[in-house]
Amino acid sequence: MSNLTAVGDRDSWRCWLCDEPVDPDASVNSDRGPSVDLGMAKPKKGAPAVERLAHRACNTRKGAVTPVVPWSPDLFVVDPAPIVATVERLGRKGGREVVARCPSRQDADAAAAWLVDRLSRFAPDRAFTTQVEPGGGQFLLVLRTA
Structure with a gap:
């Protein structure tokens, strides 16, 4: 140790x-x-x-279970993906994954900036980028391995 x-x-x-x-x-x-x-x-x-x-x-x-890392309550996100499971999955297989939906571009940009900052400390050995994509009257927050 x-x-x-x-x-x-x-x-x-x-x-x-x-x-x-x-x-x-x-x-x-x-x-x-x-x-x-x-x-x-x-x-x-x-x-x-x-x-x-x-x-x-x-x-x-x-304890000995997979931790739950919460999204910031200051963000306006809908259907946020569990951060730990998403990071582990992308770490294993790479690629990209939609992690949340936001009602406005401004909300999505704020969530994207927060997520990249949070992951820089949560998983410092992995590089991630975010992308905001319009879709169905909402904005999708996409996380991808860099």
């Missing part, structure tokens, strides 16, 4: 699950204190586990 400080410095002291700051000086027994999580997916046989920084409460709540 890596040193907590090394993992925290690498992850800029942000929880990979909730994307909120983690206080490096907080007690590891505090709900908002730092902990090291083994990431979002089981590594392939022989590959090292990816350790990520998380709040102790976020890590405990996730």
Whole structure:
């Protein structure tokens, strides 16, 4: 297992699950204190586990199940795809996937910018781009592997 400080410095002291700051000086027994999580997916046989920084409460709540990473409540998105499953699927097979619908171009552009920013911390080892496409009176937010 890596040193907590090394993992925290690498992850800029942000929880990979909730994307909120983690206080490096907080007690590891505090709900908002730092902990090291083994990431979002089981590594392939022989590959090292990816350790990520998380709040102790976020890590405990996730347990041994696939985490749920929420979309920002400030976004106006309809039928948002689950972020973790989408990232894992695109990481395995590549390509592109529609991840949400938005009622206006402005909403879709805001969601696209937020998603790219969030994924830069959530899955820093993978490169993603977004695209907004008109369709059926709405705007589709497309995520693709770069």
